[in-house]
Amino acid sequence: MAERFQDKNDDVIPVVTKTTPVVTENKSAFPIWLPILLVVLAIGGLGYAMTHRGQDETAAANPSRTLVESTMRPGAANAVPTSPNATTTTPETTTANTPTSGATTGGAAGTPATTTDPNVAANTPASGPGSEANPATNDPGKVVDDKEVTDIMAFGAAPDRAIFAGRNAKLTNVNVRSVVSNRGFYVGTSDKDQMLVFLDTSVIKKGTELADQVKVGQIVSVMGSLEPVPAQEVMNQQYAFKGKDYEDLKKQSVYLHAMKIQFKAP
Known part of the structure; x- marks a missing residue:
């Protein structure tokens, strides 16, 4: 833009001035x-x-x-589960039955027991092909009481002798009252206080009859397990035991399957 100035000599001198444009910001612009x-x-x-x-x-x-x-x-191999639904399973363990008297161990049918009692035979045959497995003890889920039966009088006085099934028994110096089969005999003091004993096949001497080993009036010590009375057919097959003898045995509910026998010297 040009302006005119007059000097003292009245000369007109044109003056050029620079005009700077003013840029105004557009505040309404929006980033796309x-x-x-x-x-x-x-x-x-x-x-x-x-x-x-x-x-x-x-x-x-x-x-x-x-x-x-x-x-x-x-990296999660050692992680500990924190889920409330996660459970830890502990393997179940089982323990073998141990008599509380401390004098014997074992005594289950078909399994020899050891003893420190001088009244019980120490030369019991080991279990194996010659030893008989009793069908009444083959149930793996059967609960066996650890309390050993040693008193024939307490056995006879029990109102229900079935409660003794599965327990170990050790009768010391008991009287043989009668021999009822080639493997069975009663021990005790009376018809009430008596117990039927069946010897395991491993205990009976080969080539002999029970009557040759066990006689009425003898004093013996026997050890084994008390078993529930099975069906008559089983008793007849295994022990040649039937008829009235079987009916009398059913009243007792249990019998002693003996793995050891010791004869007292006269």
Whole structure:
């Protein structure tokens, strides 16, 4: 832009001045990329939420699977399960029956027992092909009481002798009242206080009859297990025991399957 100035000599001198344009900021401008960024973030957040929601529902429906998958990841070998539904299973252990008297061990049918009692034979044959397995003791789920039966009087006084089934028994210096079969005999003091004893085949000497070994009036010590009376057919097959003798035995509910016998010297 030019301005005119007059000097003292009245000469007109043109003066050129520079005009600077003023730039005003347009405050109403909006970045075009901002809406695109917001849309991308919204889509990403929605996808993340849907993915984790599906995993949470799967974990709630099958917590055990989630626990297994977490333990199979690298570095998770020593991880401790924290799921409230996770349980730890402890292997069940079983213990063999041990008589409480401390004098004997074993005594189950078909299994030899050891003893420190001088009244009981120490030369009991070992179990094996010559030893008989009693069918009444072949039930693995059978509970055997550890309390050993040693008193023939207490046995006779019991209102229900079936409660003695499964217990070990050791009768010392008892009287032989009668011999009822080639393997069985009664010991005791009376018809009430008596117990039927059947010797295991491993105890009877080969080539001999029971009558040659056990005689009425002898004093013997026997050890074994008290077994419930099986069916008459089984008793007849194993012990040649039937008829009225079997009916009398049923009243006692149990009998002694003896793995040891000791004869007292006269």
